[in-house]
Amino acid sequence: MPEGHxxxxxxxxxxxxxxxxxxxxxxxxxxxxxxxxxxxxTPLTGAEAHGKHLFLAFEASWVHIHLGLFGKVxxxxxxxxxxxxxxxxRLATGTSYADLRGPTTCALITDAxxxxxxxxxxxxxxxxxxxxxxxxxxISRSRTTIAALLLDQKVIAGVGNVYxxxxxxxxxxxxxxxxxxxxxxxxxxIWSDLVALMREGVRNNRIDTVRPEHTPEAMxxxxxVDDHGGExxxxxxxxxxxxxxxxxxxxxxxxxxNLFWCPDCQQN
DNA sequence: TCCTTATGTACAA
DNA sequence: TGTACCTAAGGAC
Numbered sequence: 001m002p003e004g005h006x007x008x009x010x011x012x013x014x015x016x017x018x019x020x021x022x023x024x025x026x027x028x029x030x031x032x033x034x035x036x037x038x039x040x041x042t043p044l045t046g047a048e049a050h051g052k053h054l055f056l057a058f059e060a061s062w063v064h065i066h067l068g069l070f071g072k073v074x075x076x077x078x079x080x081x082x083x084x085x086x087x088x089x090r091l092a093t094g095t096s097y098a099d100l101r102g103p104t105t106c107a108l109i110t111d112a113x114x115x116x117x118x119x120x121x122x123x124x125x126x127x128x129x130x131x132x133x134x135x136x137x138x139i140s141r142s143r144t145t146i147a148a149l150l151l152d153q154k155v156i157a158g159v160g161n162v163y164x165x166x167x168x169x170x171x172x173x174x175x176x177x178x179x180x181x182x183x184x185x186x187x188x189x190i191w192s193d194l195v196a197l198m199r200e201g202v203r204n205n206r207i208d209t210v211r212p213e214h215t216p217e218a219m220x221x222x223x224x225v226d227d228h229g230g231e232x233x234x235x236x237x238x239x240x241x242x243x244x245x246x247x248x249x250x251x252x253x254x255x256x257x258n259l260f261w262c263p264d265c266q267q268n
Numbered sequence: 269t270c271c272t273t274a275t276g277t278a279c280a281a
Numbered sequence: 282t283g284t285a286c287c288t289a290a291g292g293a294c
Contacts, residue, residue: 067287
């Protein structure tokens with residue numbers, strides 16, 4: 001489930017399990033073997049996230065991880081299970097293990113290279129140092145749709161397809177509206193909503209966006225079953241009735257990503 | 269067993 | 282805009 005909340009949760013979990021230890025580092029799949037040999041037995045001091053990028057802090061360098069669409073991390077208590085041949089990076093101590101599979105990026109980088117990654121990312125609602133005004137300056141000057149801008153990691157870091165669909169629904173915003181037509185007040189509301197939603201996402205390790213008064217229990221609907229795990233308004237609910245107005249939820253292809261919205265509730 | 273799909277991104281044309 | 286890349290699950294045969 002790799003949107004920003006997943007990565008920040010992973011940073012917390014890697015830190016909790018490995019900070020202060022010197023894990024055995026291996027790459028059963030082979031693509032990270034050389035770096036693993038350099039790192040194994042060296043101290044890991046912590047982990048950090050910016051948007052969908054994860055950085056593991058080893059004493060002398062960083063491991064830069066991006067899960068892409070398919071990447072996953074399996075964390076658990078020792079003993080680690082026999083490694084399968086898709087494990088790109090395994091950390092193991094006497095008490096914990098972490099297996100990384102399918103990442104789009106897993107690389108050893110320097111401080112300067114890490115700074116370059118930060119420099120090309122927009123503000124992250126989950127970081128204390130985030131400046132929402134920096135995102136708004138780009139949005140308010142752009143003729144691109146707000147739906148596309150929310151997925152542009154240079155504009156705002158960490159929002160993915162689920163949070164995009166859901167935050168636009170929660171604010172009644174037409175996904176096709178141009179960024180330059182989003183008012184400062186609307187952006188303030190969207191940003192603070194993302195901060196709250198994504199913090200809850202880190203806490204629960206899943207995305208829930210439905211307000212208490214709209215939950216299945218409150219609305220007398222059957223409980224929702226979806227394999228992404230959370231309770232949502234429109235994401236992947238194509239052809240189903242909107243929870244609020246009953247209109248059919250629509251989907252469209254926008255810049256090679258699936259867009260979901262309610263044409264009735266999102267006309268602003 | 270094969271095909272489709274997915275919460276992502278980078279690069280070529 | 283299209284395509285390539287990384288993995289695993291579910292459904293159609």
